[in-house]
Amino acid sequence: MAVTHDLGIWVAGILTLAIFSFLYKDNPFYRFAEHLLVGVSAGYYLVQYFFSAAYKKLWVPVFQEGHHVLLVGGILGLLMFTRLFRRTEWISRYPVAFYIAAWAGYVIPSYIQVRILQQAQDTMFNPRGMPLGEALSALILLIGVSTTLIYFYFSAEHRGPLKTLSKVGITFLMIGFGATFGYNVMGRVSLLIGRFQFLFTDWLGIVH
């Protein structure tokens, strides 16, 4: 057993145990680790955003490279601070409205292309001359997509044939979710193993 003399690893090890203590119940150690994490991360992201956005993407292009049009974005950003005062609070709705509308206009065409048209195209297949296995796979995909879309059809009550088809659709979804669940749990277990490796190898030196 070769316990580390690195202060950073000691701090990380103790904080890991403090977070794990939440598995028993909420306690002062967990609360300390939680508040430390929230405080440090909030401070870290504030500084990171200041330099990566306000400085690099506004100050430098506007005042050093002469791209004055970017001042429009800067002013919209500054208007968000009007929320701090009750009488000017309403002004902050304008940058928010601009941001949401501009982004919606920007992404709608790409969403229609990628998430609707291309996916619909990939569902259409030519069964003529297709090997049996491939044809079967394409048919299952077509049935899965169609019945799942029927499940998400809100304009009619799911009764009769629609109920049967939507049940097939939700079955497809649940099979997908089951596979995703298993895959994600494997990922989480591997994260846990990584944390234990840190505790027993890097910190306590029990496992080599």
Place this chain on the structure above:
Amino acid sequence: MLLTTAFMLLSLTTHLPCAVTPALIEVNDTPNDWGNSLTVRWKPPLPPDSIIRYEVWRAHHGVSPVEITTFTDSSSFAEVMTHAGWVRAGMNRANDTLFVDSHLSKDTSYVYRLATYAPKMIILSNQSQPLRPERQYLDRSHTNILIATILFIAAVVTFVERARRGASLFIRRIAGLEAIEEAVGRATEMGRPILYVPGLEAMDEVATVAAIDILGQVAKKAGEYGTRLLVPNRDPIVMAVAQQVVRESFSAVGKPHMFRSQDVFYVTFSQFGFAAAVAGLMMREKPATNFFMGRFYAESLVLAETGNATGAIQIAGTDADAQLPFFISACDYTLIGEELYAGSVYLSRQPLLLGALKAQDYAKAIIIGAAIGVVLLYLVRPEIAEMIRKAFG
């Protein structure tokens, strides 16, 4: 320097192999771009199996001519070309006779030459005619998207108008949303707050917009019952919008005094910092009802499991398919994908939202019909089926 070049050219000409017809190259403006590329096509000067590769060389119009068309040594060749002011724009494999030259300026005319590499020989094509890239304001390759968007908008406008005129537009029952009233009532009876987490993403995510819409309806219910509503946020703009929505909802039900800005608060941008803080909040405040609506990531199970451990009734909704299984297993009700988007319509019945939902439903019906129809059409009229299929791409 001129003397060196002349000497080099002279020495190369002494090694000229037998005469070979240079490649014929054709340069055109690349269609549907922003005026920053040209497309070079050519006919192979030799049979493809005797070609190693191609090199496309570019220069500004008015460059010094390179008279020699056949070389034997690649490094000397590159030196001659570079010295004369040419730049190697790119390389192609032997069977690839098209090259798109990007990152050009629309204010400059360019000329091209093609170097065909064959064993022990480099054949240089004649210089192309000068051409300047042109900017196209309409990308015709995306006409299908334009048509789809126009049709969809027309459908939305039609349904919105119908809803405004009072037409009865049916929406089926969504179990998770039916439970909202019960969940808010439970919190009121227990004298505990409601927790509403509007996801971890910014306002540009559709799921966040839907989550904020549902928050407005939940806040109205909470206001009616006089129940405290806690809304922790990871994104500052989402927080600003959430504050506004909760304030307006409380005002709409005649309880503006119930709004406390410290109840709709910012936590941190850190994903697990946020998860740790919300988990701690659930253990300390013991909300009777938890709502997790919006876009979530790996923290979903941490939140849902902690809420489950506190005994809260939990309603989740997300379009993150990787997180849905965790919500389904740890929450009482889960809105799957589009049910979340439909949620705000279901609760508010606003004509604008109702019209959009109806248009989406019709779009789904068209897609199902088109997909099945095209597959069947392949059996009888494959050429028409292929044409329709391509229109979707």
